[in-house]
Amino acid sequence: MEDVIIIGGGVCGCSLLYALSRYALRVTLVEKENDVSTGTSKANSGIIHAGYDPEPGTLMAKYNVEGNPLIYALCETLDVVHKKTGSLVVGFNDRDRAVIQGLYERGIANQVPGLRIVEYGELHRMEPHLSKDCVCALYAETGGVVSPWEFASAQAEAAVQGGARVRLDTEVTGIRKEGGNFVLATGRGEMESRFVVNAAGVCSDLVSRMVEPEFFTIHHKRGQYFLMDTASSYLVNSVIFQCPNENGKGVIVGPTAHGNLIAGPDNERVRGDDRTNTAAGMDFVRKMALRSVPDLNFSQSIRNFSGVRADSTLNDFLVGPSERVPGFFNIAGIKSPGLSSSPAIAQDVTRMLGEAGLKLEKNPRFTAGRRVKRFKYMSVEERRKAAAEDPLYGAVICRCETVTEGEIVDAFKRPLPPRSLDAVKRRCGAGMGRCQGGFCGPRVLEIAARELSKIRDVPVRPGGIPLDREGMYIITGETKTPEGKGE
Ligand SMILES: Cc1cc2nc3c(=O)[nH]c(=O)nc-3n(C[C@H](O)[C@H](O)[C@H](O)COP(=O)(O)OP(=O)(O)OC[C@H]3O[C@@H](n4cnc5c(N)ncnc54)[C@H](O)[C@@H]3O)c2cc1C
Numbered sequence: 324m325e326d327v328i329i330i331g332g333g334v335c336g337c338s339l340l341y342a343l344s345r346y347a348l349r350v351t352l353v354e355k356e357n358d359v360s361t362g363t364s365k366a367n368s369g370i371i372h373a374g375y376d377p378e379p380g381t382l383m384a385k386y387n388v389e390g391n392p393l394i395y396a397l398c399e400t401l402d403v404v405h406k407k408t409g410s411l412v413v414g415f416n417d418r419d420r421a422v423i424q425g426l427y428e429r430g431i432a433n434q435v436p437g438l439r440i441v442e443y444g445e446l447h448r449m450e451p452h453l454s455k456d457c458v459c460a461l462y463a464e465t466g467g468v469v470s471p472w473e474f475a476s477a478q479a480e481a482a483v484q485g486g487a488r489v490r491l492d493t494e495v496t497g498i499r500k501e502g503g504n505f506v507l508a509t510g511r512g513e514m515e516s517r518f519v520v521n522a523a524g525v526c527s528d529l530v531s532r533m534v535e536p537e538f539f540t541i542h543h544k545r546g547q548y549f550l551m552d553t554a555s556s557y558l559v560n561s562v563i564f565q566c567p568n569e570n571g572k573g574v575i576v577g578p579t580a581h582g583n584l585i586a587g588p589d590n591e592r593v594r595g596d597d598r599t600n601t602a603a604g605m606d607f608v609r610k611m612a613l614r615s616v617p618d619l620n621f622s623q624s625i626r627n628f629s630g631v632r633a634d635s636t637l638n639d640f641l642v643g644p645s646e647r648v649p650g651f652f653n654i655a656g657i658k659s660p661g662l663s664s665s666p667a668i669a670q671d672v673t674r675m676l677g678e679a680g681l682k683l684e685k686n687p688r689f690t691a692g693r694r695v696k697r698f699k700y701m702s703v704e705e706r707r708k709a710a711a712e713d714p715l716y717g718a719v720i721c722r723c724e725t726v727t728e729g730e731i732v733d734a735f736k737r738p739l740p741p742r743s744l745d746a747v748k749r750r751c752g753a754g755m756g757r758c759q760g761g762f763c764g765p766r767v768l769e770i771a772a773r774e775l776s777k778i779r780d781v782p783v784r785p786g787g788i789p790l791d792r793e794g795m796y797i798i799t800g801e802t803k804t805p806e807g808k809g810e
Pocket residue numbers: 330331332333334335336353354355356359360361362363364365366367368369370371372493494495496522523524525526527530544545546547588629630631632633654657658659660661662663664
C-alpha cells in the first residue's frame with residue numbers, strides 16, 4: 324500500500340513527487356502515457372513568469388510569485404537548461420500604456436521584484452529588432468525561460484533515484500474508498516493508497532468526478548506555435564509579450580531555453596486535448612508576432628506545435644484537499660502560469676498532506692541534485708576529456724544539436740529511461756534541431772533499440788519503438804533481414 328498516489332506526470336505531478344521524495348514515504352506517480360511530461364507540460368511557451376499578470380489575491384498570483392525563484396534554484400540543483408532573460412510587455416499606443424501601468428501596479432501588489440517601465444530609447448537599445456511602433460514596455464528582470472519537459476523529468480528522475488516510483492502506461496479509470504483508503508482501478512490492476520493527489524491536467528475534472536460530484540469543469544483552450552531555427556535567435560534577447568486582452572497573455576516572440584525562438588500562442592476553445600495545428604491559427608500567430616518583431620522570417624520555421632490549457636470554470640487554480648472526500652487532494656485547472664507555479668504548489672501541497680496526517684520524516688535516500696553531460700555546451704578541452712573517458716562522446720549522432728552517442732546512452736542509464744524516439748529527444752536533445760531528426764532519427768532508433776534490449780534483457784527491434792505514443796511506429800517492417808529476406 325502507498326502513502327500517496329499522484330495521478331498525472333506533468334510538471335505539477337513531477338514537482339510534487341520530487342517534493343515528497345524528501346520524506347521517507349511510499350509514493351507512486353501514475354501516468355497514462357509512456358513518459359512523464361507528454362501533456363500540456365511539454366507544449367507551452369516555457370516561460371518562467373515574473374508574476375505581474377495574475378489578479379492579486381488569487382492562487383495563481385501567490386504560487387507564481389513564490390514559484391519564480393524556486394524554479395531558478397531547482398534548475399541549478401537539477402541541472403535543467405534555463406536562462407534568466409527578463410521579459411517585456413510592449414505597448415504600441417496610449418491605451419497600451421495604461422494597460423502597462425496597470426500591470427506594473429498589479430505586479431507591485433503581488434510583490435514582484437525588479438519591475439519597471441522602460442521608455443522608447445532604452446527599449447530599442449534592449450531589443451534592436453523590435454517594431455519601431457513600440458513606444459514603451461513593462462520590464463520584468465525575473466522573467467526567463469526553462470526547458471519545460473526537462474524541468475518535469477529531472478524532478479521525476481531525482482525522485483525515483485531517492486526511492487519514489489513512476490508507473491507509466493497506467494491510466495487510472497476509477498477510484499473507490501475502502502476501509503479509509505483509496506483503491507484505484509488502472510489498466511494494469513488495482514493500487515491502494517492512503518492519500519490521492521489529482522494532477523491530471525486537462526483531465527483533472529474527469530478524475531475529480533471519480534470521487535465526488537462535479538463542481539468544476541475544464542474548458543480546453545489550444546495555443547499554437549512556430550518554432551524557429553537558431554538562425555533567427557538574434558532577433559530577441561528577452562521574452563516579448565504584447566498587452567494582455569480577454570484572450571489571455573497574447574502572442575509572444577521569445578527565446579527558448581535551447582537557443583531557438585518561438586512565436587505563439589493563439590487561444591482557441593477546442594474539444595478535448597486537440598493539439599492540431601490549423602492554418603487559421605498559424606496565420607493569426609504570424610500576423611501578431613510580426614507586429615512585435617517585423618524582421619521575423621517564417622521560412623526559418625522548423626516545426627509547428629500546440630498545447631492545450633486546462634481552463635477551469637473556477638477561474639483560478641484548484642489546489643488542496645477536497646471538501647467532501649478526506650484524503651483526496653486536487654492540483655487542478657492549472658493553466659498558465661502553471662509551469663512557473665509548480666514548485667510552489669508542490670511545497671504547499673506537501674505541507675497540506677502533512678497537516679492531514681502524512682508523516683514527513685527525512686528520507687535518507689533523498690537525492691537533491693543531478694548532473695547531465697551536454698557536449699553542445701562543453702569547451703574544446705571538456706569535449707576532449709569527455710571523449711577520452713568515453714569514446715561514445717566522440718561520436719556526434721545529431722549534427723544539428725551536436726548530441727553524441729554518449730549522451731543518448733546516458734539517457735537510458737538515468738532513472739527514467741526513454742521508451743520512444745521523442746522521449747530521447749526530450750532527455751538529450753537529439754532530433755530537436757533544424758532537420759527535426761530527419762538525418763539522425765534512424766541512428767537514434769538503432770541506439771535506442773540496443774539500449775532498451777539491455778534494460779529489458781530481451782531483444783528490442785528498432786521497429787518496436789514508437790515515435791511518441793504507442794501505435795506511432797516509424798518502421799513498419801524490414802526490407803532485408805540478416806538472412807537477406809524481406810519481411
Ligand atoms: C499554450 C500554452 C502556453 C503556456 N505557457 C506557459 C508558460 O510560458 N509559463 C507557464 O508558467 N505556464 C505556461 N502554460 C501552462 C503550463 O504549461 C501548465 O500549467 C502546466 O504544464 C500544467 O501541468 P500539469 O501537470 O497540471 O498538467 P499536464 O502537463 O497536462 O499533466 C497531466 C498529466 O496527467 C496525465 N493523466 C490524465 N488523466 C490521467 C489518468 N486518468 N490516469 C493517469 N494519468 C492521467 C496526462 O497524460 C498528463 O501527462 C502554458 C500552457 C499552454 C497550453
